[in-house]
Amino acid sequence: MSKQKAHSNQDWHRQDVLAEIRKKGVSLAELGRHHGYENPTTLYNVFKAPYPKVEKIIAEFLGTKPEAIWPSRYVNKGVSKFSTTTVSTQQQVA
Numbered sequence: 001m002s003k004q005k006a007h008s009n010q011d012w013h014r015q016d017v018l019a020e021i022r023k024k025g026v027s028l029a030e031l032g033r034h035h036g037y038e039n040p041t042t043l044y045n046v047f048k049a050p051y052p053k054v055e056k057i058i059a060e061f062l063g064t065k066p067e068a069i070w071p072s073r074y075v076n077k078g079v080s081k082f083s084t085t086t087v088s089t090q091q092q093v094a
Contacts, residue, residue: 011070014047020062031061 021028029040035057037043046054050073055066067074 009071011072017047017058017062017069021058024061028058031057 018028021031026034028043032040032043032054043054043058045051046058050070052066055070055073059066059069062069
């Protein structure tokens with residue numbers, strides 16, 4: 001993984017994730033089985049939709065955080081969809 005890619009705001013490409021896992025000597029399916037997932041394809045769902053549990057497993061295995069691999073999924077983490085400012089403005093109008 002290049003330094004430029006590692007600091008980018010783009011999600012890692014799925015093939016980059018899989019290559020980094022393979023470089024450590026296992027497949028994604030093997031990593032899943034090691035963590036109790038009986039279906040070897042379960043972890044592949046992480047490439048189709050957010051899957052926090054699996055994101056954490058992969059990131060820890062690669063020695064990083066899920067936010068580094070999938071930054072688009074963590075952009076607004078911890079920020080409420082409803083701003084207190086918006087609520088205050090609505091209350092003043094009413």
